[in-house]
Amino acid sequence: MRDPKAGRVLRRVRRGLLYSFALLTLSQLGSAWGAALQVSPIRLDLSAEKPAAALTLHNDGTVPLYAQVRVFAWTQTIDADHLDRTSAIVASPPIVNVAPGGDQTVRILRVSTTPLVREEAYRLLIDELPNGQAASSTGVRMQLRYSVPVFVGAKEDQVPALALSLERTEAPDGHDTLMLRAANHTDLHAQLSRVHLDWPNGHSTQVSPGLLGYALPHAARRWPVQGAPSGVTSATLKALVNGEPVTMPVSVVGPQPDQ
Structure with missing residues (x-):
């Protein structure tokens, strides 16, 4: 008989390897572009009992950098992901200055008072910003972007059919x-x-x-x-x-x- 505890550990290892691969890929792209921003973890899980989590932004470079964290509700149609601004989850602070070799922690918090009926999906867009200019629709160029999934109320170790x-x-x-x-x-x-x-x-x-x-x-x-x-x-x-x-x-x- 399969040991349920061993199965959970193996699943966490598999997921960790996948997340590490994705983070490595983004870091390699960042190096190719001369970007220094690193983000961890690359997935966040919240719940009614645990409405907050910490996101760590690391500056692997030799000069200070600015980064912006924005939160979007995440939905899908057959051929595309759709992101819409939301106030159900907030990032605090939304813009940080990270010293060379340093870390900054951004708190991700579900502030919505709406009862959690079923799993909710969000995405964090984390942008490294040139000269501290906030990303907007005016065409500010981002040096590197991370997209981090956030799930609220996900049931760990369950596989949907x-x-x-x-x-x-x-x-x-x-x-x-x-x-x-x-x-x-x-x-x-x-x-x-x-x-x-x-x-x-x-x-x-x-x-x-x-x-x-x-x-x-x-x-x-x-x-x-x-x-x-x-x-x-x-x-x-x-x-x-x-x-x-x-x-x-x-x-x-x-x-x-x-x-």
């Missing part, structure tokens, strides 16, 4: 495009990573070596599949969903409604 399929759609050039579609009809978010498709002819396609994306509660999301054999009608999907290995058959279907 997703409706997964391969959707064949027509591209603007008239050619068919195969999309991996994840419909999430549950109250929990799903994080998809390390996604592979094994085809009946024995070949396989790696959809994503690391994090592919999220399917938020009661939303559907899809991603393109490159290199699929022509004429396929089915495949076997292997992936990590919220850190848990999942293997399941998927069928090729025609265009579907958004939900």
Whole structure:
């Protein structure tokens, strides 16, 4: 019998590796751009019992830097994530000056008095700002941007049952495009990573070596599949969903409604 405690530890390790990979990628991009901002952690979890968390901003450079933290409600449509300004969660302070080699802590707090009915999803956009100029619609150039997911009321170690399929759609050039579609009809978010498709002819396609994306509660999301054999009608999907290995058959279907 599987030890539940050992399973929880293994899932945390898997998630930690994925988050570390994402943070490393962002840090490498920042180095390429000459940016010095580092952010940790790269995911925050809040709840009714724990409405606050700390975000640490580190300056890996040799000169002071300014950074701005903004909070957005996060929703999805089939092909896009949507961010809308919100007052349900606040970042304090929203703009910080980080000394060379130093750290600054930003407190992330759910201030909404609305009862938590189901899981809520937000994103923090953390921008390194040239000359301390706040990001706005006036075209201020950011040197580096982090996007950190924030979940309120997420139930740890639960894997939502997703409706997964391969959707064949027509591209603007008239050619068919195969999309991996994840419909999430549950109250929990799903994080998809390390996604592979094994085809009946024995070949396989790696959809994503690391994090592919999220399917938020009661939303559907899809991603393109490159290199699929022509004429396929089915495949076997292997992936990590919220850190848990999942293997399941998927069928090729025609265009579907958004939900």
